[in-house]
Amino acid sequence: MSPMPSRRALLAGTAALALAPRARAGDDAPLRIGSFTVKRLQDGLFPLEPRMIPGAESEEGRVLLARAGLPPAGPSAEPVNAFLVRQQDRAWLLDAGCGTVFGPGFDRVAGALATEGIDPARIEAVWLTHLHADHAGGLLTPEGRARFPAAELVLQEAEAAYWGDPASRARAPAEMALFFDTAQAVLAAYADRLRRVRGEAVLAPGAAFLPLPGHTPGHAGVTLEDGTDRLLIWGDVVHSRILQFPHPDWTVIWDADKAQAEATRRGIFDRAAAEGLTVAGMHLAARGRVERRGGGYAFTV
Numbered sequence: 001m002s003p004m005p006s007r008r009a010l011l012a013g014t015a016a017l018a019l020a021p022r023a024r025a026g027d028d029a030p031l032r033i034g035s036f037t038v039k040r041l042q043d044g045l046f047p048l049e050p051r052m053i054p055g056a057e058s059e060e061g062r063v064l065l066a067r068a069g070l071p072p073a074g075p076s077a078e079p080v081n082a083f084l085v086r087q088q089d090r091a092w093l094l095d096a097g098c099g100t101v102f103g104p105g106f107d108r109v110a111g112a113l114a115t116e117g118i119d120p121a122r123i124e125a126v127w128l129t130h131l132h133a134d135h136a137g138g139l140l141t142p143e144g145r146a147r148f149p150a151a152e153l154v155l156q157e158a159e160a161a162y163w164g165d166p167a168s169r170a171r172a173p174a175e176m177a178l179f180f181d182t183a184q185a186v187l188a189a190y191a192d193r194l195r196r197v198r199g200e201a202v203l204a205p206g207a208a209f210l211p212l213p214g215h216t217p218g219h220a221g222v223t224l225e226d227g228t229d230r231l232l233i234w235g236d237v238v239h240s241r242i243l244q245f246p247h248p249d250w251t252v253i254w255d256a257d258k259a260q261a262e263a264t265r266r267g268i269f270d271r272a273a274a275e276g277l278t279v280a281g282m283h284l285a286a287r288g289r290v291e292r293r294g295g296g297y298a299f300t301v
């Protein structure tokens, strides 16, 4: 079974779009974190099927989906996000969406940037949470060239090493070929301005990576902090708000190391709940806070 949504599933997802939870008014207003302004850029919506979160192929999964007003067998329409981070006249991008890798229905980041009045040449760096195609595909034009002509591409050393290593590809399921092709095309297109960093590397004053490994070896979120304001944009810690807050043990089929992904998710849920952190994610429609609820967690916006 393909680990990726098939083209047919993506098209079927247009039905799921009508079921997409409506973001609360104001959710998409730019968020100010001290002197930073953060804007969610939605690249598209993809239909998440329970088979992509195998724990959800269960009575409990069907109940959670039905309780959310969705068909018990899914799918749920989940966003693919990038984020624009601005500070005075500086502009950075956090991930870049799918580009044209997954066909029609995506690649809206470029238009969203234009709406914000940002020319791609003004992006000084792209901070990449990981090299999956729904985050890195948008770094390329349809012709496969660098879409951000002046941007440094910053990512974790472990991430660049994994996707650039022929041995990783040889070990991975054949269905991951498109992910490897995209990752390697991105690494090649930005080869002369790649910045490989380790750990909690500083990205700009007040902005730093936070390693959250498991989904991929070098998967990392980004923290923004200025004065008493803080935001964590945690990449792919969660693919389904409906399913994975009550069940942090439900991993996605794309997780490279499922045990590590689960441990990372529980750890950052606990930390976010304890610190009252505002969090946002690449597959969350709104920013919010994590709290403990029952044996699991809940996300409140």
Ligand SMILES: [Zn+2]
Pocket (backbone or CB within 6 Å): 132, 134, 135, 236, 282, 283
């Ligand atoms: Zn993703």
